[in-house]
Amino acid sequence: MKSVDAHLADILAAVGPLPPRPLPLGSAHGCVLAADLHATTALPGFDNSAMDGYALHAADVAGAGPDHPVTLPVTGDIPAAPGTPAPVAPGTAVRIMTGAPLPPGADTVVQIEWTDGRMDQVTVARAPVPGQNIRRAGEDVAVGDLVLPAGRLLGAAQIGLLAALNVAAPTVHPRPRVAVLSTGSELVEVGGTLGPGQIVDSNSHAVAAAAREAGARVRRLAGVPDSPDAFAALLGDVRTDTDAVITTGGVSVGAFDVVKQVLAAAGTVRFERLAMRPGMPQGFGVLDGVPVFTLPGNPVSALVSFELFVRPALRRMRGLASVHRPTLVVTTAQPVRAAAGRRSYLRVRLADGGEGRPPVAHLTGGQGAHQLSALAAADALLIVPADGGEVPAGRELTALLLDDEVTAAGRLGGALPADRRRVEVGG
Ligand code: AMP
Ligand code: MG
Secondary structure (H helix, E strand, O other): OEOHHHHHHHHHHHOOOOOOEEOOHHHHOOOEEOOOEEOOOOEOOOOEEOOOEEEEOHHHHOOOEOOEOEEEEEEEEEOOOOOOOOOOOOOOEEEEOOOOEOOOOOOEEEEHHHEOOOOOEEEEOOOOOOOOOEEOOOOOEOOOOEEEOOOOEOOHHHHHHHHHOOOOOOEEEOOOEEEEEEEOOOEEOOOOOOOOOOEEOOHHHHHHHHHHHOOOEEEEEEEEOOOHHHHHHHHHHHOOOOOEEEEEOOOOOOOOOHHHHHHHHHOOEEEEEEOEEOOOEEEEEEEOOEEEEEEOOOHHHHHHHHHHHHHHHHHHHOOOOOOOOOEEEEEEOOOEEOOOOOEEEEEEEEEOOOOOOOOEEEEOOOOOOOOHHHHHOOOEEEEEOOOOOEEOOOOEEEEEEOOOHHHHHHHHHOOOOHHHOOOOOOO
16 A cells, blocks of 8 residues: 555645736735745835824924914815825925825924814924824835745735735736546435435535635536546546546446546556555546546545645645645544554544643544544544554644644644644745
8 A cells, every 4th residue: 555645745746836827916816926026116105194284394393382382374285196296385384184295395294183283374282203204205115125025825915015016917826727526426416306325415515615725716517427438528628727637436446436447547547545544545647737636435535635635736736835734743532543554534623732731632423434524523633653553542643733724723822832833824
């Protein structure tokens, strides 16, 4: 049997970041920047007011105080609007709004709260520091600054910065377009009526959701019957405009294991037995340049295989440097055992282990490869080494966090010493 690590290494060696292209900001959100981005414009673009108030010469109000206020005539009004303001003469003030361009001559903005707020003349009761309340051109970003390096994941703040810099279409690695195909003549689309021997197709929904969570754009093609011709035809169709194909079912040793029948003949997809549970039968290959992941049909096997092999591959295709789920050292709440010769991934929920102690992993239910409810209740996969035999309660093992990284760190982080907080965030 092939090891999980060897299979993952083969997959990661066969996929790389998708070719970069410019995408509008809405589509670039969640993508990884493909090249260093240097500012071609400054931020702010011009000197402007940080407050609603009065632009003036600081020297004119240098002696102002509560007992000896200074009154200046107000000669204009500058809104945050297009246009070039007229200069402010010494001995006068101009009313100015936040974000409005600073008029020539003025060296200070006195906020409205320090004045009587009038429009014909203004009385200032407090002396400002020269330069007060002025946002200088380029103080945030100067022309030529490296603002976002290649490899940076574009979240809300990065998208905002790109827009502020007037970059409409940054060059990014696009999200992989993924086709999800479930196979099985027994499958019925969710919401349908089940006859004898039929089950609802859950894999295509689960794997599509997992692929979306991994950042892919997903097309779901459900319930391909176990007919080699039907499967081959559909596979031919989906490969256009697709960066990866994920199938479920039909890779075992059954009489109607159609995925294996069709793709083994093509010669580029290898079907192997992996030293893992769940998910022993697996296939992977690159067909006409498109990676094809053929996952086993049992619902827990399909999703665990997705976690271990497909998610890292999709993240690599997105150009992310960090492709793996975070892991934590945990202790077992009850005795557990690996399947003989196979590394097991048990469905567990982590509880706070108390101050300075690792979280405690509780099995969430039946560990059969068909028992989806235990996976749905889990927030981690407990990794039980193949050679571990029976592992008693209270033993330290590693768990793969399935939860949102930040949530898990927040929930369990307080109880963890810093060296156990091995949590990768973001890119
Ligand atoms: P297979 O790998 O095709 O032999 O399927 C293994 C087990 O998983 C069988 O019990 C199937 O009925 C079940 N199964 C296969 N595909 C799906 C699916 N899309 N949704 C739910 N269960 C499935
Ligand atoms: Mg089947």
